[in-house]
Structures are given as C-alpha cells and as structure tokens.
Amino acid sequence: MAEPITYELQDVVEMKKPHACGTNSWRITRIGADIKLTCTNCGRGIMMPRFDFNKRLKKVLSSQKDN
Template identity: 50%
Template sequence: MERKTFALGDIVQMKKPHPCGTNAWKVIRMGADIRIKCTGCDHSVLIPRLEFERKMKKVLVQAHPENQDQQG
C-alpha cells in the first residue's frame, strides 16, 4: 500500500468527521506525533503518526503545492 504524503499546513480530510460537523483539519505540528486543528471549531488533537496515517482519508488543500513545470 502506498504511503500517504502530507506536509505542515495542509488541510486534510479524516475518515470520521469531528463532532462539530466539520471534516477538514489543518496539520499544525509534525514529528513522531501529528497535531491537527479542526477548521470548524479550532479544537486541536495530538495523534501518533501511524494512527494519523491510518485515519487520514486524503489531502484537501496543499499548503505549498509543488510546481512541477519549473525546470532548473
């Protein structure tokens, strides 16, 4: 199975929505643990990296999209 890629500042969708009804989270800390903040109510959660990768569905918005058309 391919490993999911995400970066600091990305907005991600989790498999289950937050109790406030929003299913968009911003990645605000990366390391052995990932801290995400709900974009609806600003509640933050600290999740171990492996658990986060299992529960993340997809990246909705990339913070720094890669420009692949640039050649250098």
Template identity: 60%
Template sequence: MSFERGDIVEMKKPHPCGTNSWKIVRMGMDIRIKCTGCGHSIMMPRKEFEKKMKRILERAEPES
C-alpha cells in the same frame, strides 16, 4: 502518502462540530491537527494519523 505541515486533510470520521477537515499544525513522532470548523486541536501518533486520514484536501504553500 506524503503530507506536510500546513496541509488541510480530510479524516475518515467527522468531528462532532460537523466539519471533516483538519489543518496539520505540528509534525514529528506525533502529529497535531486543528479542526477548521471549531478550532479544537488534538495530537495523535503518526501511525494512527496515517490510518485515520482519508485524503489531502489542500496543500500548504511552499515556504521560500
């Protein structure tokens, strides 16, 4: 599955604030995602992120 910086993704488990959507803020070997509900951000290895991600809810607009 391909994802880009700025995409809104759904994770398998919801965040304690009740929201299940996250925005991809940083990409590399590690991926930083930010909760769209409360703004909490976490960083995790790419492999773990790919395992925990359910689907892409909203694609980021392409930069021109």
C-alpha cells in the same frame, strides 16, 4: 501496492470520521512522532500518534506547496 499519501505542515486534510462539530477537515499544525491537528471549523486542537494518523487519513484537501 498503493503509494503512501504525502502531507506537510499547514496542509488541510480530510479524515475518515468527522469531528463532533460536524466537519472532517483538519489543518496540520505539528509533525513529529505525534501529529497535531486543528479543526478548520471550531478550532479545537488534538494530537495523535503518526501511526494512527496515517490509518485515519482519507486525503489531502489542500497543500501548502500548491499555494
């Protein structure tokens, strides 16, 4: 079984589908029952349930613990 992807606050993640502005990288700005994401290109913010976020997450591009 594959190991789940771990993510933290302020990580930049890549989603499976791109945003309407053309990019698919997002910064995590809130973690709870819902995940709040901010587009790194246009700054638009969205919220989605954690379950949906985990299904749509492709990979973590940059992590705060790396900095």
